[in-house]
Amino acid sequence: MQDCAVDLQENRRFVLVATQEEADAYPLEDEEQEPLVASQQFNLLETIEDEVLLSLPLIPKHPEGFCETHASIFGDEESGGELGERENPFNILKNMKKN
Template sequence: MKHNQVLLQVELSIEPNALKKVDFCAPQSYQGTGFLSISDLPRVAEEASTIIPGDGFDWSVKTHFEDSPGSEPHQILDLGLKGRLHLVCQRCLQGCAIDLDEKCRFVLVLADVEADAYPIEDEKQEPLVVNQHFNLLETIEDEVLLSLPLIPKHPDGFCEPHTSTFGDEEGEVAANEHENPFNILKNMKKN
C-alpha cells in the first residue's frame, strides 16, 4: 500500500446480519455506528436475568491504517460499546442493571502466525485475525461478554447479602447435630 494512496471509506450497515460478513482484507477503511438489542446477541441474552425493552448496546467502529516501521501499515480497529444489561446480583440474588462503557483497540492481522508473533506487552491493542468474511457481530458480542463483571452486584449499601432461608432455631439445631469430630481427640487426651 502506498503512503499517498487515498482509501475508500465504507459505512457499515446497522443491520446485525450485515455485520456478520465484513471484508477487512480489502484496502479500505470502515466506520459505522448502530444499536444492537439483547436479542441480537444470543450469548449475551443467556447471561441476562431479565430482558427489558431498550436494553442493548450502542456500538461504534472505525478503522484506519497506521504506519509500522519496517513493514506495511497495519489496519487498526477502534470499537466502542455502551449499554445496559440486567444480571443477578450475587449479594442479594435480585436483578441489577449493569452499565457498560468500553473502548477496545485491535490491530488487524491476516493469520494466526501474525497474531502469535504480536508483542504481548502491548496493552493498548491486541491482534485480531480477520478475513474477507469477518464476523464483526461476533466480535462485538465477545467484547460485551468479556466486559461483564465476574461477580455482578449492586453498589455498596444498595442491597443486603442474601441470608439463609432457615430460621434461627433450625440453624442452631443443625449446628448442634453436627458434633465437632475433634471432640473425641480432646476427650482422649483428658483420659
C-alpha cells in the same frame, strides 16, 4: 435471583492482520492494541459480544443498600431475621477426639 444492572465502559483497539501467524507474532508488550485476523467471514457482532462478556465482573453485585437480605437464608423469621450464634460444625470432631 433478580436482574443486576452493570455499567460497562470499555475502550478497545484492534489491529487487523491477514494471517494467524501475524497475530501470533504481534508483540505482547503492546497492551493498547490487540491483533485480530481479518477474513471474508469476519463477524464484528461476535467480536463485540466476546468483549462485553470479558468486561463483565465475575460476580455482579447490586449497589450497597439496593437488595434486602432474605430472612430464611440469613436468620429465622421469628427473630426478625437477625443472625444468631451459629454452632461450630467442628465441635462434633473435637468431642470425638476426646473419646
